[in-house]
Each structure stands twice: as structure tokens, then as C-alpha cells.
Amino acid sequence: MRKSERLLKRSDFLHTRRKGRRYEGRWTVVYCKANSLGHPRLGVTVSKKVGNAVCRNRWKRRLREIFRRNKALFGESHDTVVIVKAGSEHPAFEELVADLLQSVARAQKPRRPRAERR
Numbered sequence: 179m180r181k182s183e184r185l186l187k188r189s190d191f192l193h194t195r196r197k198g199r200r201y202e203g204r205w206t207v208v209y210c211k212a213n214s215l216g217h218p219r220l221g222v223t224v225s226k227k228v229g230n231a232v233c234r235n236r237w238k239r240r241l242r243e244i245f246r247r248n249k250a251l252f253g254e255s256h257d258t259v260v261i262v263k264a265g266s267e268h269p270a271f272e273e274l275v276a277d278l279l280q281s282v283a284r285a286q287k288p289r290r291p292r293a294e295r296r
Contacts, residue, residue, distance in 0.1 A: 179242055183249075185221030185257060194221065194257045203281035205266045205274065206241075209259040210285040218252040220245045220260065227264035237262050244275050251279055253286050 185191055198211030213219065222241045224234040241260050245252060252258055260278065269277070 199285045201285035203277045207261045208281040223261045
């Protein structure tokens, strides 16, 4: 993953979490927010509550690989922050792909205007 495709600064993570759309999957919580860069960026957060360092690094590698294989599905120009839920076991890779892509699609779905929601 190129450096330009990653969220690196704490301020970028916080801005995406505060202003972005949120969707919770089975193993992850996804925040998506449009950016002005013209390409998608990914940030991954895995708490120390999720296993040891080997386990946390495995989660990060798997999530980055899903992003690499499915960049087009992460939006033309969106920042995406993926947070692994505490206590998550290791699902099969295919299950994780399906769950994450569904979460990203739902988080990127445009909101209806308030008047239509009632």
C-alpha cells in the first residue's frame, strides 16, 4: 500500500471518525468520509484488547489486503477508518471480506434529506 493510500495522522483519523458515516459489522466498525484527494485512503485501528501483537498485526495485514484487492469498492475519494472490535476472533478471510465490504458500502451510502426520513 502506497503512503498516499494510508491515513497516517491522528488528526485524519479523528476527523474521519467525527465527521464520517458509521456502520458496525460483525467484527469491525467502519467510518467513511469523502475526501478531496481523488483516491481512497485507509486507516486501521486494532486495540490492545484484541489479542497479542501477532494477532493485532494479522488483523491489520488482512484488512490492508482486502483494501488492496477491492480499492474500487472503497469509493473514488473516501477516507475509511476500520476499527476491529475488542474480543474479535479470527474469521475466515472470505467471511471478513464479505462483512467489511458490506459495512463500507452501507457507510458510504448517501443519506436521505431529513424531511424524507420522517
